[in-house]
Amino acid sequence: MDTVTELESLCADAWPALVDERLGEWRLRAAGGFTGRANTALTIGDPGMPVAEALAATAAFAARHGIEPKAHVIQGSETERRIRDEGWQRATDHPGGAVSQVMTGPVPEGEPLGEVLDKPSRQWWQFSVGEPTAAQRHVLGTGPQLGFGYVEDTAVVRGCVVGSTLHIARLAVDPGARRQGVAKRLLAALGEWARQCGADRSVLQVEVNNTAAIRLYEGLGFTEHHRYGYWKP
Structure with missing residues (x-):
């Protein structure tokens, strides 16, 4: 397991959605609209079907649970390219910001x-x-x-x-x-x-424009590991 997959899976386990269904290695999550992390498809790994079908399943899951269809996508990944090719776009209107960074550091x-x-x-x-x-x-x-x-x-x-x-x-x-x-x-x-x-280590997720928080964590020895964004149809 690569470190991005490990950290994203760990963060998802630490932030449990009300509903967390597997679609291959993807995780379809819903929690009444409370936070993007708990109400998006975590698109890590292989969904076990073509991406177009996986995105359709993501949208159907969202409809069943009364939330907007959105995907949590690692920036610069092959999955991001495929999702873009299917006509999805970055959710620039997401209330908490469309892009966040994962930071790692000491306890x-x-x-x-x-x-x-x-x-x-x-x-x-x-x-x-x-x-x-x-x-x-x-x-x-x-x-x-x-x-x-x-x-x-x-x-x-x-x-x-x-x-x-x-x-x-x-x-x-x-x-x-x-x-x-x-x-x-x-x-x-x-x-x-x-x-x-x-x-013996720490991880956190912070919106990229939250400069005050980022400076605080950098002062404690945290550094950026990777970024993810929210995408929608």
Whole structure:
């Protein structure tokens, strides 16, 4: 298994959709429209049929689950070329941005701040998403080994350890507390928890135009591994 496939599969396992059906090696995912990652076809590997048929199956799956048909496609891959040849196009109107990068790095270290909960508290939910829907409870609240970092009324983060890899997501800091080291210290607390769970590396997904987040992670030793985009008919 190449490293792109490994990391994409790991990230998908860390971010479980409500529905995750296999189409050969592709994964058709739906979660009530909550996040692109949980509501797209992960087009890694061989779908076991011509790409045109696989895309038709993707669209049919989306229709059955009441979501827009979209594909999660590795930039520069042969699959991307084939999907383009079938008339699909990059989803430039995607709310979270059409292109994201996968970054890898060490398990965060430093002076910790806050606590890491084994279940999301009411306060964690309120800070992260407000009153959670069933889809949000599933995507954010399930996974292999979960940790929910929380600094009261200030910051949250979600960690999921898959094997020996920490997947970092949903980092949010109150605007009034930014640029004060809160994010780094909360990530350090998450890192302490993750090492106790056996993690020795980290991975995350971030939209390419989120320069503030990218700078934060680069400062912690993260580098870009690859990029993916969302495509639609």
